Amino acid sequence: MSAPVLYLDGVSVVFDGFRALDNLSLVVEPGELRAVIGPNGAGKTTMMDVITGKTRPSAGQVRFRDHDLTRLDEAAIATLGIGRKFQKPTVFDALTVFENLELALKAPRGPLACLRWALSGEARRRVEAVLDETGLSARAQDRAAILSHGQRQWLEIGMLLMQDPELLLVDEPVAGMTDQETEHTAALLRRIAGTRSVVAVEHDLEFVRALGRRVTVLHEGSVLSEGSIDHVQNDPRVVEVYLGR
């Protein structure tokens, strides 16, 4: 079996004596799509913050491929190939969908290499591939301001894809979406995973079911249950602390 992309072992985060993460372990394989669910305050956001270097763990290992993330700052971690999508989109309203994607592109270093690359049409081809992948090709020349809520979220996911991340972290991607948009987002994340790994934190269980992959349930900073959506939904401990409320 290949080495995991993401490896958390025994991770704890303590805020003023309060354990937001408590001996948390999580392993994500290359190409895996993982859903993370759990009640409010379970530690989902803190876990994402630890992976991206925003929060330092007080104990435990956090590894991305062969990199020890506990020794790196946020900027260094981002350049390793970890992209994070927050709930609130940060697209540029005045620019078109195409221009937003172009702007997010990671061009080669150095002005000459960059110019040669731009002239080669490589940039345009990357934008077109991401338009296709996100289902936004028909909106390419529309300004971001007129997109629907769902389309803005997909554009933001597309902007992260332009950076060609190996691991994508998405925070509540379907909050506020219609059922149809939610289904489109599930299909998009399933497509994205395979060539990259994706960790999605979400409360919407219909969406998690539509993802159809392994689910991790967090509670009080550690893993309460893990497995298929049917497995975790039928786990009495999950019903007691999360689903039964």
Ligand SMILES: Nc1ncnc2c1ncn2[C@@H]1O[C@H](COP(=O)(O)OP(=O)(O)OP(=O)(O)O)[C@@H](O)[C@H]1O
């Ligand atoms: N900077 C901080 N200082 C003190 N406590 C914090 C801090 N950040 C988070 N916490 C606490 O840690 C716990 C875990 O919070 P976290 O935001 O990770 O949970 P969550 O699972 O993402 O919850 P939600 O579903 O509500 O977003 C919460 O009790 C929260 O109040």
